[in-house]
Amino acid sequence: MARLAQIDPSPEFRGGAGAGAKAKLALVESLLAEQEARPCALFVLRWLVRHAGIERGFCAVVDGDMSRITGLTGIGVPLAALDSFTLPLDDRAHPLVVALAGAEPVAFHSSGQGLLRPFDTPLGADSFHAVPLSRSAEHGDFSPGLLLLTSRGDGPLGEDVRWAAEILGVRLVSLWYRRAQMDERRHKRERSWLFGIINAVTDPILLTDSDGRILIANAGAEMLLTADDQKSEGRRRAVALNNMLFSAALFNAEGSEQSRKELLLVDPTDGQDLLFEVLSTPVKIRFGEAGVVSILRNVTDLRRASEEIEENYRKLRAAEVEARAERDRLDLILNSVVDPILVTDPAGNIMLMNPPAERMFTVRNSAGSSTEAERRVRANDAVFTSFVSTNIFAGASRHWRGELTLVDPETGANVPLEAISGRVSSQRGEETAVVTILHDLTDAVEKAQLYEQVKRHSEELREKVRLATAELAEQNELLRRQAFQLEQASAAKSQFLANVSHELRTPLNAIIGYTHLMLEGVSGALNPAQNEKLGRVDSNARHLLSIINDLLDIARIESGKLPIQVERVVVPDLVDEVMTEVEPLIAGTSLAVARSIAPDVPELRTDRQKVKQIILNLLSNALKFTPQGSVSIVLDYHAPDEEVSVAVADTGIGISDENQSTIFEAFGQADSSYAKRHGGTGLGLSICRRLATILGGRITLVSKLGEGSTFTLYLPRRTRK
Amino acid sequence: MSQEPETAAVLPPLVLIVDDVDHGREICSEYLEFRGFRVATAADGQEALDKAFELLPDVILMDLSLPKIDGWEATRRLKKDERTRAIPVVALTAHALADAHEKALEAGCDSVVTKPCLPKDLEAEVRRQLAGRTR
Numbered sequence: 001m002a003r004l005a006q007i008d009p010s011p012e013f014r015g016g017a018g019a020g021a022k023a024k025l026a027l028v029e030s031l032l033a034e035q036e037a038r039p040c041a042l043f044v045l046r047w048l049v050r051h052a053g054i055e056r057g058f059c060a061v062v063d064g065d066m067s068r069i070t071g072l073t074g075i076g077v078p079l080a081a082l083d084s085f086t087l088p089l090d091d092r093a094h095p096l097v098v099a100l101a102g103a104e105p106v107a108f109h110s111s112g113q114g115l116l117r118p119f120d121t122p123l124g125a126d127s128f129h130a131v132p133l134s135r136s137a138e139h140g141d142f143s144p145g146l147l148l149l150t151s152r153g154d155g156p157l158g159e160d161v162r163w164a165a166e167i168l169g170v171r172l173v174s175l176w177y178r179r180a181q182m183d184e185r186r187h188k189r190e191r192s193w194l195f196g197i198i199n200a201v202t203d204p205i206l207l208t209d210s211d212g213r214i215l216i217a218n219a220g221a222e223m224l225l226t227a228d229d230q231k232s233e234g235r236r237r238a239v240a241l242n243n244m245l246f247s248a249a250l251f252n253a254e255g256s257e258q259s260r261k262e263l264l265l266v267d268p269t270d271g272q273d274l275l276f277e278v279l280s281t282p283v284k285i286r287f288g289e290a291g292v293v294s295i296l297r298n299v300t301d302l303r304r305a306s307e308e309i310e311e312n313y314r315k316l317r318a319a320e321v322e323a324r325a326e327r328d329r330l331d332l333i334l335n336s337v338v339d340p341i342l343v344t345d346p347a348g349n350i351m352l353m354n355p356p357a358e359r360m361f362t363v364r365n366s367a368g369s370s371t372e373a374e375r376r377v378r379a380n381d382a383v384f385t386s387f388v389s390t391n392i393f394a395g396a397s398r399h400w401r402g403e404l405t406l407v408d409p410e411t412g413a414n415v416p417l418e419a420i421s422g423r424v425s426s427q428r429g430e431e432t433a434v435v436t437i438l439h440d441l442t443d444a445v446e447k448a449q450l451y452e453q454v455k456r457h458s459e460e461l462r463e464k465v466r467l468a469t470a471e472l473a474e475q476n477e478l479l480r481r482q483a484f485q486l487e488q489a490s491a492a493k494s495q496f497l498a499n500v501s502h503e504l505r506t507p508l509n510a511i512i513g514y515t516h517l518m519l520e521g522v523s524g525a526l527n528p529a530q531n532e533k534l535g536r537v538d539s540n541a542r543h544l545l546s547i548i549n550d551l552l553d554i555a556r557i558e559s560g561k562l563p564i565q566v567e568r569v570v571v572p573d574l575v576d577e578v579m580t581e582v583e584p585l586i587a588g589t590s591l592a593v594a595r596s597i598a599p600d601v602p603e604l605r606t607d608r609q610k611v612k613q614i615i616l617n618l619l620s621n622a623l624k625f626t627p628q629g630s631v632s633i634v635l636d637y638h639a640p641d642e643e644v645s646v647a648v649a650d651t652g653i654g655i656s657d658e659n660q661s662t663i664f665e666a667f668g669q670a671d672s673s674y675a676k677r678h679g680g681t682g683l684g685l686s687i688c689r690r691l692a693t694i695l696g697g698r699i700t701l702v703s704k705l706g707e708g709s710t711f712t713l714y715l716p717r718r719t720r721k
Numbered sequence: 722m723s724q725e726p727e728t729a730a731v732l733p734p735l736v737l738i739v740d741d742v743d744h745g746r747e748i749c750s751e752y753l754e755f756r757g758f759r760v761a762t763a764a765d766g767q768e769a770l771d772k773a774f775e776l777l778p779d780v781i782l783m784d785l786s787l788p789k790i791d792g793w794e795a796t797r798r799l800k801k802d803e804r805t806r807a808i809p810v811v812a813l814t815a816h817a818l819a820d821a822h823e824k825a826l827e828a829g830c831d832s833v834v835t836k837p838c839l840p841k842d843l844e845a846e847v848r849r850q851l852a853g854r855t856r
Contacts, residue, residue, distance in 0.1 A: 498816070505815040506742060507838030513748030516840050522755040545837055 023051050027164065032170045037061065040175070041145075044168040045075045048149065052160040055152045057172050058082055058122055061133075061145035061172065062089070062100075069146065075120060076598035081122035084444045099130040100146055105157055105165075106130045122222075124152045134169020147166070164699055204296040205275075210289060212247045221296070226263055231268075238268035249278055250292060258282070258716055263296065277301045340417075340438040343424075346392050346431040348385030348453050357438070359416070360406055373409040380406045388434050391421060398423050403441070416441040493560035502553045508548070512541045557690045564694065568718055569604045569611060571644055572597045578615045585623050592630040593623075600638045606719040610691045614699070615712065618685045618711045619647040626652030642717045643697075650712040655703040663701065664689045695719045734851055735759040737778035739769040739795070740813070743789050745836075749782060752840035753847070766790025771797055773805050780847050784812045785825060793828040800829035809850035813838075 018238050027047045034040050041059035048054040056075025066598065071085035087096055099106040109127040121128065128150045132143040151157060153345060195218070198205045204221035208214055217225060226241040242265045249263045263276045276296040285291040312643045333342050340357035344350050353361060360380055363373045383404055391400050399422045403625055406415050417438045424433040515538045517523060519531065556562045575595065579586075586593055604611075615633075622631045629651030664685050685699075692699045696716045703709035736758050740746045743764075750760040761776055763769035766787045773781060782798070785792035792812060799805040812825040815836040825833045831853075834846055 214796045383724045505837050506745075509746065509815065510742075510744045513744070513752075513840055517752055517755075519749060520752070520755070520841070522751055 011342065018053075023047070024163070025704040026159075028167060031167065034514055035114075035170050035175065037175055039075045040171050041168060042075075044164050045073070045147070048147075048164055049075055049159060051159050052164065053152050053155060054149045054161065056123060056126075057128075057147060057149035058085075059147050059168070060085060060087070062143075069096070071122060072145070072555055074171075075506060077122040085122050092156040093607055096130055096146065098147075100132055100143055102132060105132070105162065123148060123150055127154055129161075131157070131161060131165045132169075134166050134173060144169050146175070161650055193503075203298065206246075206294045206296075207283070207291055208250060208294065209285065209291050212250055213292065214508055215285070224268065224296075228267065234271065238266045238271065242268070246294075250280065250294065262299075273300070276297055337437075339440065342436045342438070344385070344386070344388050344434045346389070346434065348388040348392075348434075350381070351433065359395055360409065360438075363409060372412070376407045376412060377408040380409070385437075386423060388436060391432065392423070392434060406438075411598055413442075416445075459683060490559060494555050497552060497555040500589060501548050504548055505545075508541060508545055512538065512545065515541060547683070550687060552686050554683060554690065556572075557687070557694065562694065564607045566605050566607065567608055569606050569608045571601060571604060571611070571635060571646065571715075574608065574612055575635065575646070576666065578619055579633075581616065582623060585620065589623060589626075590628065591623065591626055592632065596632065597635040600639070601635050602717060604644060604715060604717055604719075606715060610695060611713075611715065614688045614691050615646055615648070617688050617711065618646075618699075621684065621711070622648050622650040622652065622709070626650040626708070643714045644717070645712050645714050648713040649708065651708040654707050654709055655701070656705045656706040660701055660703060664699070666669060712715050733757050733759050734779035734847075735761060735776060735843060736847060737761045737763065737764045737769065737772055737776065739766075739782065739787065739792065740784040742784070745778070745784065745813075748840055749815060749843060756844055758847070759766045764788075766795040768794065769795050771801055774802070775806065777804065778808060781808055781810045781851050782843065783810050783812050784831065785812055785816070785821065793824055796825075796828045796830050809845075809853070811846055811850060813843075 001182070002681075005481065025327075027043060031040050034043065039063075048057065054075075056076030058077045058311040058321040058388075059072045060069045061072045062069055066089065067091055069087045074082050086394045087094060089097055089100075091097055092101075095106070105128070107129050128148050131145065131147040131149060134143055134147045145168075147161075147168070149157070159244050171526055198218040199220075201218060202220055204224055205213055205216075206221045206225070207216040214221075224242050225239060227236045231239075245263060245265055249261060258279070258281045260279050265274050265276060265277045266272070267274050268611065277299045279297070281293045281295075281296045283291050283293050289692050326566065334352075334354040337354060338356060340360055341354045342350055342357045342361070350361060361384070363377050368370065374703060381408060387402060391402065401414065401418070401420050403418050405433060406417060407413070408415050418441055421434050421436040423431055424435060426432045458493050494662055515534055519527060519534055519538060553562075575597070579593070579595065584630050619631070619633065631648070631650045634645075634647040634649070636647070637643075690696070691697050692713055692715075696719045697714045700712045700714070701709065727787065736753055738746055738749045738753070738760060738848070739762070746762045746764070750762055754760050761772055761778060763772050767789045768788065769781070769783065772778075779808050783792045783796055787795070790798075792814075796810050796812070799808065799810060808828045809831040809836050810829065812828075812830040813836055814821050814825065814833065816822075822835075831850060832846060834843060
């Protein structure tokens with residue numbers, strides 16, 4: 001108030017040479033009448049234009065928080081430039097800040113002499129004067145503001161300018177002071193409201209500075225975080241602990257972002273744990289200093305409740321899973337049963353059924369005559385429902401059994417079924433459901449029939465097998481016996497033949513012997529007729545003898561009583577031997593007999609005598625049955641088969657195709673007249689083939705009637721005994 | 722006794738014909754005598770042994786099927802005895818089965834001739850045996 005008294009309008013004009021006293025008075029009066037800073041400044045600027053030779057100008061004032069200067073109002077200045085003008089007071093070296101601190105106006109020149117302006121002002125490029133307002137020492141280093149003015153014609157400032165600046169400074173300070181008082185009262189009021197509000201909030205609320213010191217705390221926060229000396233020891237400790245915990249939480253939450261975290265504190269009154277959710281919001285307090293507003297929400301109960309809910313939910317889920325598994329198992333069981341199973345309510349309405357039951361009680365889409373199928377299904381349903389409900393009301397027992405006939409919805413065939421039903425009762429004893437299993441009796445009947453059939457067939461089969469086996473055994477026995485008999489018969493035959501031949505030989509010996517004696521003239525000379533006739537006796541007797549000998553050979557071969565003497569045999573030598581023996585025969589013909597031997601014919605291990613017999617027989621035959629032409633013997637070796645071949649080829653009478661197949665049989669000589677003519681027995685080839693076989697070889701024949709024959713004997717290198 | 726070789730050189734060879742069949746003996750002996758041999762005959766095995774030891778023939782024609790002692794046994798005994806061991810024995814058999822043949826060789830016969838046979842074939846065999854002995 002004292003300062004206000006100083007700027008009371010009893011103006012002391014310092015050198016008021018320019019404006020008249022009347023004008024100055026008028027300015028003072030208008031300033032006093034105005035309660036706002038901006039109109040006051042405008043009055044002064046207008047006054048200076050009118051009375052103090054000022055052309056343009058503006059007023060910049062220090063901000064409420066003393067941090068900078070901003071444009072307040074001006075004349076002849078662009079409004080935008082004015083609004084945007086600002087100068088931080090921190091920049092103490094700035095010429096305008098220096099001017100503000102000084103007592104005297106400072107002149108800035110646009111060019112040439114004086115100070116250059118290293119900054120922009122709303123005044124543009126012109127030279128100007130910076131005039132500090134009321135340089136009263138009571139306001140410290142700073143005046144409340146500056147007037148920046150350009151004078152007309154760039155002339156010096158008059159004394160009135162300084163006066164007006166002082167007047168304006170005093171007035172602005174007085175206005176601000178009053179404003180500050182009013183603000184203070186309002187702030188107090190608002191502060192108490194604010195405290196009322198934050199205390200009314202049960203959640204603890206705190207404002208802390210950057211060091212974590214509590215600046216403001218509501219009642220809830222105080223309860224947790226403050227305790228005076230009167231309070232109990234335990235409570236003080238709890239509070240100390242809470243402070244520590246809270247500071248730690250805040251420290252961790254540092255940053256510019258709003259953060260939310262959980263904080264466990266102790267209730268100082270009963271020592272119980274309290275869980276809070278802390279919502280921390282960074283705020284600016286005083287001159288950019290950082291602080292944090294923290295709101296603590298007690299979530300102890302909430303947490304407990306949510307945990308309980310969670311636990312319940314978990315249990316529910318577990319129960320649900322279990323129930324579902326149970327249900328799945330049940331479904332699996334139901335679905336795996338081949339018989340229809342149905343669950344009905346006590347009225348007989350179907351609640352649940354497995355697929356076999358669905359076949360009977362639902363219509364499949366694929367069914368052709370769906371209406372027919374539907375009718376059958378309805379009929380089935382009716383039959384079944386009545387079956388269940390009748391039994392439910394009539395029955396006293398828990399289970400019952402019955403038979404009913406349904407219709408196959410697809411085929412319309414009657415299906416006789418056995419039904420077994422069981423009641424399902426609730427814990428209170430009331431009927432809740434009936435479970436029925438249907439068993440298809442057609443199947444059973446059919447199966448029984450089928451089984452009977454199968455059994456019958458199987459028995460028939462078994463009987464047949466038994467009979468067949470018996471028959472087989474009988475036949476086997478028969479065969480065995482026959483084989484034995486055959487063996488015996490064969491042996492008997494051989495023995496018989498041997499005996500017969502012996503018995504035949506003895507008289508034949510006499511015939512031949514005596515004939516010979518007589519032909520040799522032992523009993524005296526014979527006349528020519530006797531000689532000729534005796535000669536016939538002799539030749540017939542000899543033919544008979546050779547037949548007997550050949551027959552005996554065959555008998556011996558067949559009875560297996562012909563021993564094989566395996567030795568080294570040089571086949572070419574053997575052939576030469578044979579040829580020597582038949583020399584007399586060859587001499588009696590005009591045939592060309594040739595022999596050809598391959599160089600690689602190896603030595604054989606075989607029965608020399610038998611090979612010789614075969615070759616001799618073949619060669620004799622060739623000579624016998626070839627009236628003219630040639631006979632050749634060709635020896636060859638077939639390495640891959642390890643076989644030696646002896647081919648006897650002639651240009652003789654040949655053998656017809658049909659006779660070729662029988663020529664090797666006993667008495668199979670093609671033309672019996674030939675046998676007679678040549679004295680053959682008709683057994684030679686038969687014996688040859690048999691001999692070749694027991695030596696492990698074979699004889700082949702290639703022949704054409706009238707052109708000749710080639711008999712080939714094949715022998716293995718080694719004959720096995 | 723010192724004259725024996727000289728006598729033997731003059732006398733034709735003696736053939737002992739053993740056969741139980743009369744006509745067999747007859748044909749053989751008649752033919753061989755006709756052909757210049759000396760001939761003795763026996764109708765069974767025992768007689769054959771007796772005559773062989775008594776006459777010591779040059780060749781024996783031995784039928785194998787004989788009464789009393791058969792031809793095989795008789796041959797075995799002859800071949801065991803010092804005196805008769807060297808005399809060739811030609812077996813005569815009407816048994817055409819091979820085992821008869823083999824058994825004859827086993828018993829010690831020097832060759833086997835199957836009956837029936839021509840008397841001239843027999844003569845050839847006898848001559849072969851005699852030639853073998855002299856050699």
